[in-house]
Amino acid sequence: MCAMSPRLLRPVASGFHPEANAWRTAVVSNGGSVSASTMRAVSKFCADIDAAGIRDRFFRLNLFCGTGLNAALVPLYRGPSRTGTQYGGTTDTNSNFVSGDYVETGATGGLKGNGSNKALNTGLLLSDLPSSPNGHLSAWAKDQTIGRSAWIVAWGAGYVNGAYIEHSATLGNRNISFGRELASSITPNSVKQFIVTRSSTTDQRIYDDGSLVDTNTVAPTGTLTANAAVAFHVFARRVGTNVEAYTDARMNCYSIGDNFSGSQVTAFRSALTTFFGTLGRS
């Protein structure tokens, strides 16, 4: 009996969503690789996002997947469409993460910070967003242990009226803002997905694990636009030339982009939940 041709066993490029194919090409170009199962999951995610009509909400999205750290540094989305203008770095510039910090699947899946010196620079600026100072930040993170200020997706000077998501594991603080801070206490690590979205000067909303928890109608201050040239960082915040306030959370993904409606938040969460379920992550 003849052995099956290896060509027949490779994932067929035409069977996957074009954005998944483009992402895989970028991953390979960056020295990584993608398993067939991950390709199917990413393709399904892309299809779900398209079906929900929310693709144009994303200016940057990294699902931290693929085989090897080089793959995990390649964002799936770098602009509101695949063929339009792309923003930020072709990869997330990695400061100090090593291969051992990344696991693709299972309960320990994701990229793990250390609370002291590991961060990513997206290269995406607040001024890149089309309706700046409106927009959204999201992060899906867990297992944080440090209690001091620790940032998941942050920009500029941060405090009070910047654009950031922050969680303190021992104090239970959740400080989150897209121009107007909500500072409140939650049970530490009880929330994995944080979303903050602003659609106008009188509408900023915050969602914890998909549930609306705060609506703010107060306009953002000048801080939000004063530092528009500073790139969004993940796992820490950038203040002037300093990177500080690192988190030791394990992160499944982050996204930055245009504002969400409530139904769009729900659709996004549904697509992510399906994707992470396939990878065995929570």
Add this chain to the structure above:
Amino acid sequence: MNLSDIALPIYYADAKALALVFTPQLAGRLAELHAEHGSANCVPVPRVLTDGRLMLCADVLTEVMPGGLLHAMWAAADQAVLLAGVQVMSWASAVALLPAEPQPV
């Protein structure tokens, strides 16, 4: 203890419990090596300690062997200078020497 006392390759679990501490001069040479041989996939960015020295988590050593993200930099470095000039201490000791982080509002 200094870097010459570390046997390579080193396990990730062991390496992340250690820190590499060195002078600003060595940090400058590190930046030069990265500019010549490194990539955005792994940029060693030392943090400044309160005594003016700089530090990295020693888990970067897991990337210096062939195939690692930092192998090209490692191969181009002056090993004699590195091995003698880089102090190794526990990660906890190095973290204790970091400047205080901002506290939650």
